[in-house]
Amino acid sequence: MIRINDENMWSSNLISIIEEFQDCFDSMERYELLFDYAKNHPSPLPIEDWNEGNKITGCQSRAHVSCNVDDEGNFILMGGADAQIVQGLMAITAIAVNGMTPMSVTKMTPKYAEEMGIHSSLTPSRANGFLNMFRRVQEEAKKLMK
């Protein structure tokens, strides 16, 4: 069972990542770190499984997510994107939500990107997909609660 902060439903893993980003010297260093997350956590969803059904709409890059629960009912997010910034955020989101219950995932807030200082990912009109991806993950979590 992973430890969860009650206020935002953020796991201890996610809080460590936020702190790692907050230690960065400037925004470009934060992006560099995000690229590292993308590189070190490539899409667990094979490109051949990227389809219209798991596509995240409203994103200028190609981004796909697939959500499931394991035998113990723990949430599993698998996602991939061709843009490194989206892939990095997706990797961090997966680290954050994997192992949670679907209900906890639905209660989580997406403000961690803001806390990490990735300002360009925050508004839906940016069309870079982070918020669309996050909402999609929560919708999938809601379905998995049933």
Next chain:
Amino acid sequence: MALDLKQIRSEFPILQRKLPNGKQLVYFDNAATSQKPRCVISAMSNYYEQYNSNAHRANHTLADEATTALETARENIANFFGTSPNQLIYTSGATEAINLVAFSWARENLRRDDIVVLTEMEHHADIVPWQQLSKEIGIEVRYVPINTETFKLDMEAFSIAIQDSSLVCVVHTSNVLGVRNPIEKIIKLSHSAGAKVLLDCAQSAPHEKINFDGLGADFIAVSAHKMAGPTGIGCLLVKKEIMIQMTPFMTGGSMIKTVTTEGSTFQDGHALFETGTPRIAEAIGWGAAVEWLNQFEMKEIHSHIHKISSWTSIEMKKIPGIIIYGDPERSDSSGAISFLHESIQSLDLALLLDEGGFAVRTGHHCAQPLMDALSIPSTNRASFWIYNTMEEAKLFIKHLKYIVERFA
């Protein structure tokens, strides 16, 4: 005479702003929309503050002032485009202008199997209306390919495609490639083949003098917001003899002469296509923009943009991994530079540029058939206008080099 950039920039309040991260804005997304000088903003707010009223309706002073301002703007804009105000139909922009041709002229005058010729470099605004009309009445839509090495239209294929066609719709200057098409030749060849010509001048109007009567095109579509005017207004310029072949696709107030319970009679000329309350503030703002532009020679503006864009293009090519689509160094290019980096995805590149304060466009630029022809999903695009400077271009190159060194 060189442009007084210090003076010009001082007239655009937005250019002074800093982004939330503290970076100074460098606006290189002019092909999407231009910034507005203070005189345009003031003209619009002055209308709302001093004489806001509906045009063409009442007899009171405010209504008279609003009507006069609306029609004076029409005269000034028509004059800017080398034609009479009677030939200018206000629309919401180039998109509505093209749709107006499709609904009001083509639907009435074309029949099943009539041919409409488009090019692969059209904006979606000049593709989708024709695809829809094809579904409705069965017109045939032909596409002229581009040469993917020179980025020019394949004029040999063009000459073949226009045979037996009824309408040729061509973008004057590509929003993606910056390529200016040989429109004089296109108009001549199309008319010889018996086809009418519609030019999409959304990108060219901010860069060169468009003379409607002189060019001889049958229709020209323009958007105000790319040439210092406000959003929400543009026009369709139509030849007199063609306008009488058009029927209104929107009916209601303003476009009628009389309405009884038995039926209605309609206005003539542009009024027939301007149904409902006009875009008064927007037209006044566009009129002010045109007046502002009239103090310059369009050639001066183009030469200034070309100097920046060709230098930027040359410097970009020196950066490892940068690929440019189009030929921004050509003297007749609009100066839009579409580019990709071989290992940094376009969205990542745009966000990293934004982090440095540089506003560039990313995506398919509403030209997916062109992206397909180039076998790419998207590009980044830097586009320049009258207020941009070489200093900004130098900062852009410096930041782009930094991104490539750090993230490629």
